[in-house]
Each structure stands twice: as C-alpha cells, then as structure tokens.
Amino acid sequence: MTTSRTRATAVAGLTATALAASVPAVASAAPGVSTEGGLGRYYSQHLTWKTCTLGPDDEVGRGLDEAGARCADVTVPLDYARPGGRTIKIAISRLAASDRAHRIGTMVLNGGGPGPAIDMPPYMRDLMGAAGPRYDLIGMDPRSLGRSATIDCGWPSATWIRSAGETRRSFQRSVRFARDLAARCARTNGAELPYISTRNIARDMDVVRGALGERKVSYNGGSYGTYLGAVYATMFPGRLDRTVLDSSVDPRSWGPSLLAGTEDANDHALADWAAWAAKRDAEYGLGGTRAEVLAEVRAIVDASARRPLKVGRHRVDDSLVPVVLFDYLGDDEDAARAVLAEAVRVFGEAAAERPAQPGKDLDEELAFLTDGDESLYGSGQSAIICGDAAARRDPESYWRDIQRHRAASPVFAPLTRGVNPCAFWPGGPREPLTEVGGRLPALMVAATGDTRTIYASSRALHGLLPGSRMITLEGANVHAPYQRGYKNDCVTGQVNAYLLTGRLPARDLTCAPQG
Template sequence: MARRLGAPAVALIMAASGTAAGPATAAATGGAAHAVRPPAPGLAAYYGQPLTWADCGQGPDDEVGTALDRDGARCTRVTVPLDYRRPTGRTIELAVSRLPASDPARRIGTLMLNHGGPGEPTLGMPLETHAHMGETGARYDLVGMDPRFVGRGTPLDCGWPSGIWLRAAGQDRAGFDRQVVFQKELAERCVRRHGDVLPHVSTRNTARDMDVVRAALGERRVSYLGYSYGAYLGAVYMRMFPGRTDRVVLDSAGDPRRTGPRLLRGTEPASERALNAWASWAAARHRVHGLGPTREAVLATVRRIIEAASDRPLPVGSYRVDEHVVPYLIHLGVGSDREDARAVFASTVGVLDKAARGIPVEPTPRLEGLLRFVLDGASSKDVSPAAAIICGDRAAPRDTEVYWRDIRRSRRHHPLFGPVTNNIDPCAFWPAPHEPPTSVTNGAPALIVSATGDTATTYRGSRAMHRLLTGSRLLTVRGVIGHGMYGEYGNACVDAEVNTYLKSGDLPAEDPTCRR
C-alpha cells in the first residue's frame, strides 16, 4: 500500500540528501573507498552552520542536564529542514550534547550515539557510554543527538488519551474490534494535530539529520554506536552516506527488512522460550514469590491471570488492567534473564495473580510506573514520535481482516504472544510513507552484537543484518536473554570486544562469541 515516489521526486531527494535513494544504488564497499560529496547547494547553509555551545542544564529539576554539566559536557541546538526536498522551507531543531575527549592528544574522533526506541532521547547517553568504554572513552568526543521530534528538539505530541499503543488483540473478535476502534482513533488524533509534519518523520530523515550534525561538528567521518532501532538507523546512515563512518557498533540489531509497523511478528518463539526460562527461575524461588513450585505451576498461574483478565479488567490500585494490557505486560517482562529483572517481573506477576483472585492489591512502585506509562495520557508526548517513525518508515496493511487472520493463525501456535505481536496498530490508519525504506546492503565495516535469547530484535534478525552488511562481524552472546548488550547487560567479554574494536578500529578476523 506504500505510495511510491515518481522519478522526479526520487531525483530531487537524491540531490537534496547528497545520496542515492535505496535499492537502485550500488552497495558501499567500505568508508575509505568513497569520496565524500559536498552537500547540495540548498543544504550548504545547514551543513556549514555555526554551533553555539552552552550549559545543558535547564533548571534544578533537570537531572540529565545537570549530570552532563557536572561531567564537562556542553549542549547546542542544530537547525535542519523539515522537508529535505524543500530546504528553504520550514525548519526544526535538534538537541545535541557533546562530552569532549579527555585525552585530546590521542583523540580518535567523534562517536555519535543512539539509544533506540525508536524515539528514545539520547542527549544524556554520552555519560552512560563513557562509563562503559573504560580508558577508550577518553579518546572520543561522545555526541548524543535527540532525533527529530524527540526529547528537547521540536516537539510532536499526538494528544493520545492513553500512553503506548502496544496492546494484545483480546480473546475473541469483539476484543479485536475494540482494538480496531482504539487504534484508528489514535491515528486520527495524530493526523488532526500533525498531518503536515508526519510525512517527514522517518528514519531516512533522521539519517539526513545525522549527516548535518556530522558536518556542523566539523567531522569528515564519525564513528557510531546504536542499540536496537538505533542499529537500524546506523545501517541506514551507512547506506545513505557512504564513506562518512569510521567504527560502527550495532547492538541488538533486527532484520532491517522487517523494521516497521509489524516488526514484532516472528518474535513469539523467542518470547516463549524466555517465559519458560523465567518460570523455571520463579519455581526455584517459590518460597520468595509464591507463584508455583514447578515450571508448569508457574505457567498455570500466568494462564489463570490471562483468563481472569479476559473475563473482566483486573483492579490494581487505581488502574484497571484488561485483556489487551496483561499479555503486553507479560511480553515485556520476560525480555531479560538478569536477576534483578526477573525478580521485578515476578513481583508484577504476583500482584496480577492476587488481582485475578479478587484480592485487593496495590501495584509495586515499578509496576505503578509502567502502568502509568502504558495507560496515562501524560506519556503521549513520549510515545508519539515512536509511532510516527515506525508508521512513517514502511506502509502497514490497511485491511483490518489481514490482522484478524494473522491473529487467529498465530493464536493456534502461540496463544499468549501471537495476539500481541500480530495485533493491529495505528499504522494501519496512518498516512502513506513519504518515500520507500532504504535497502541497507552494504560492505562497510561494522560490529554487530546480539544475544541468542533476545526477544525484541531476535538473534535471527541480527544474523540477517550480518548477511546484508557484508563487511560486518557478528558478536554472538550465547546463553543470554537480553536486549542491549554492550555496557548495559554487564558481560565483561562483550564490553572487552567492543572496546577493543573502538580503540583499534580493527574488526575481529572471524565472528567472535561470548557466553553468559
């Protein structure tokens, strides 16, 4: 259903971005093999704009800004065109932070960062990354860029009455029909507010923004670290702007051909394995959590919760958690095998189990924060950009029956997770994408990092990215359920492999492996 651009429009995009647009271009063969072309005349002012650096803090309650200032970072704002085809038209602003190299005599260059999401603010990420890098961090300028319409940049808020749109379809056709109404209303609200902006919220435009920031920083080439969606963004940037990257780390990368509105389809087996592993963990700690003395008993507790929620919404403090939300909470909770994460999820299941049995219960602080984020409209400003990026990258099926057929088919094999991963979302009612997605085939060097038990961007997806990026190496983390490995999981082997690459610039001779 995607609206394909005609040849004149494609030619204009190619001229405006300084790059070829997608499948017709030749694959890159590595950064050093490409001469960096100057920007098109209409973009020269953006590429050459002077940057004014200032304090990052915006008041005593600004924890991120205060921490950046305390550690010596500085912040600025970068102006970019809303529509790269019309660079003299409307503009928007991006927020950018920079933590300078503390060892300038041995400075390697600039490392641009992205948290993922999509739509995760990245302004404070230099501090986290610096902590992961050890002595290597002293040799880089670490740069966090809030992507367009995210964080402190030009805002985009759809005004949604509840937070994140991810939901399960429910147990029957009536539940699915409620989801159709719910998701359609979300899309219509956003189009009414931001219909003129939505066509310009996409990964390709974020990659163009990155290149403006690169040039404004005075860098011919930059290194890059991106997690999850940020790995996809990095791959798109490498393809659209060949020759402008040095050392690239793509952590928890998914299959770029599946990125878009239905990106969770196919993750059901990984989630089920993770749920079974957690159930075994919880059974071994039955005296602590009381969810069942065997794996089968713990899984029966989970099924009882889901069945109760399908009969009536479960009261959890002031919240009402229904059949559309409970499976999503379980899907979200099984994604890490770290001890603290498993304990938090066990506490969540314990609260839901009491609610399912009619026992008055209050949410734990962590669950209360999650329910507020999922159900409260105050989080609309945080999740709206994510929806706009996902829906703006690739067209979703418009026929609601496509989703219902997929839900019914997946439910036979994956009764818990199939109705989550195949459910309809606002993208089914979104404006058509402005341009086709990028084909990320590329020969430039990159280190891909992936855990074999990742439930969000599966190991299978990372292997697909590895095949498409023919100059890459794949660092496999075996025996781990987790999403976001470098620095975030706490695996010394992973951290050492990534830091060695960032320091030397040399990829491993063969695909390396780390273990739990």
C-alpha cells in the same frame, strides 16, 4: 524496539568542571562539504554550546550538566527536498573527550526505541572503559522525539503497543484504540508527519556530522539504532568510522509489523523465567514448577479478559497484561527477573480479587501504559515507524493473522501481530525503505535469546554488510546486551577493545554465558 520509556542506563557522576573547559563555543564546518542542493548552509552552521538543563524539573539536563556535557540545537530543513523552506531544530548533547591527547574522534549514539538519545553520553562513557574518555560522545534526539521538533498527539497512553486480547470484543477494542491514536496525530501534527522518517533522521545525522566539523564519525547504535546506522551507512557511504551495532533489526522486515515473528523468542524467555521463579516459590508463591508458574500466568491473562484487574490505582485488562510481560522479558539477569516475578505476584492477587498494590517498578510501568503524561514518546515513535513503511489497512487481516498464530503463542501472538496506528495513519510514506547494503566494517553484537530483535534479525543484517563481524552471546534472553550493560566480560571486552584500537576480530566470535 522498546515499549517502555525507561532506558537501561544511568547518568554517570562526572563533574562539570572536569570537562567544561574542553568544549569549544563553536564548531567549524566539515571541510569539503558540497553545497549542492542548497544544503551547504546547514552543514556549515556554527553551533552554540550551552547548558543542558531546561528547567527545575529537567532531570536529564541536570544529569548531563553534572557530567560535564553541553547541548546545542542544529538547524535542519523539515523537508530536505525544499531546503529553503521551513526548518526545525535537532537537539544534541556532547560529552567531550577528557583524554584530549589521545582523542580518537566523535561518536554518535542511539539507544533504540525509537526514542530520545540525548541522555546517553555519560552512561555510554562509563560502559566504554578505557575507550570512553577518548571520544567526543554525541547524543542526538531523532526528529519527533525528546527535544527535537517533538510530536505530541495528546494520546491517553505513552505507547501504541497493545495486545488484541483474548476475544473478538477485545480485538475490536484494540482497533478502536489504534484508530483513535492515528486520528489524534492527524489532527494535531498532520503538517509534520510526512517528513518524519528514518531516512530524514539519517540526513539530520549527516548535517550534525558536518556541523561538528567531522569528515567521519563513529557510531554506536542499539536496536532501532542499528537500523538507523545501517540506513545512514547506505545513504552516506564512507562517513562512518568505528561502528557498533547491538541487537540488530533486519532492514527487510522493518515497519509497522516489526514485532511479528518474535513470539517464539518471548515464549522461550517466559518459560526460562518461569523455571527461575519456580525455584523461588517460597518468595513469590507462583508455583513450584515451570508448568505451574506458566499456568498461573495463563490464569492471570484469562482473569484480566473477564474483568480488568484492580492493581492499586490502575485497571489492567487483557490488552495490558501481555505488554507488561513483554516489556519485562528483555533481560534475564536476576534483578530483572525479580521485577517480573513481583509484577506477576501482584497480578495474581488482583486476579484472585484480593487487594493488590504495585511496587514502584510496576506502578511506573502501568502509568506509562495507561496515562497520557508521556504521550509524546509513543507519538514520536509511531510517527517514525508509520512514516517509514505502509501498514495493512484492513483490520480483519490482523484478526486472521492473530488467529493463525494464537494456538502456538496464546500470550504473545495477539500482541506481536495486532493492529496498530499505522493501519490508520494519514497518507503514506514519502519514500521507499532504504535497500541496506554495502561494505561496512562494523562490530555487531547479538544474543541468541533476544526477545525484541531476534537472533535471526542480527544474522540477516550481518549478511547484508560485508566486512562486518558479529559477536554471538549464547544462551541469554537479553536485548541490546552491550548497551544494557549486561554482565558478560567477553562481550564488553571485545567491543571496548575494538572501540579503542579500531581492529575488528579476524572472524565472528561466540561468547558463553557468564554466571
């Protein structure tokens, strides 16, 4: 689960001429696709591949084109119960295998969020080592996100995640914020909302598989992408080949309260970061001990509750400071920790009522949290989560939950257990959650200090998928270590060996931290 729009990826610099010739203009239908239910025409559709750039400011499309990828739109029904009714377009990209003589197959990618994934193929090819050139890599924007039937509710923020803050007044402010976000979506996209769900995204994914002419596809999913992959495997058994699930969601706890229970992991990660920052007190001035750094964080949160901090062009109150901390605790490598230390240093200046100018990273983060320029990100993300599972409707139940956990986790409990737009979402889910299960010989990756999908979540999914194997990365506070490109040769080597050979480890494995 991510709150920030910034993926830990970068478009690889492959040339367009190297791969363009290997992408055919059309793809044939998958052999043996059933026409039952009126869906045959979707599975048998021909795809027209084209350049990915949509305009002069389209950096994602330009990066895909430069890497040699091509893009296509796949037609799917808005409502799978009425395949003859309204249709929508699902946007995909394909980076064709450059080693055609040893091509393994097609792999669908999802990087979590829920968020767009069309940009992923060039970056993932680079991560996959020798296996990368042997796959056709498919990035698919899930319905409601990116280029796929986008939902944009006109939000004043790009995300629905806010802390309930320090006081009853700030909690009431968070309730009004969540209610307003839901109302905006009901007004602007009410007709589409009932059909946005992970189950329908899984159905879209199977249509993509058929339209690509594949009996099976491989799959590489991180965070929310593990839930999508598990739902797809359950709904369409036998259609996944080599499967990687990186930092897994427990499907039994998926829904509007998905962050509840992550407090301990975030508190531990914050304490580990504080110890790191204390060793660099000369650089950041946050304190010479872990306790002093944590006290500085606490003082900043308190100050932001009294009055919003003036941070350059932004005003940052106690609903936002914890979100910034939460966002920056997804990676414990030095570069990521330095970004958090600089952010806290700037917040400290603002709390002391001194001039505080954010650097590039913090300025972009605060703009994402407070500007409406990218409201479509949070709009689509919330549409999926709220469309999957119902939320508690009584705001007071959230207040009571926060109060029960505030003493144990004063910074994060008001964030992870706060109210969100799903509490006010129009209507309810059209289908129950998928009961994930069944044999799936997947390779799973999990870090013991994951702050988003905590280690217990990965273990839970592992138990639901007989035949899976899990690689545990010990002692790392990192989310989605494989897809993030986290520096650990053990994890990367094991995953890439599996993708290359198709052979799972004989047993679960443990990887030690890498200095």
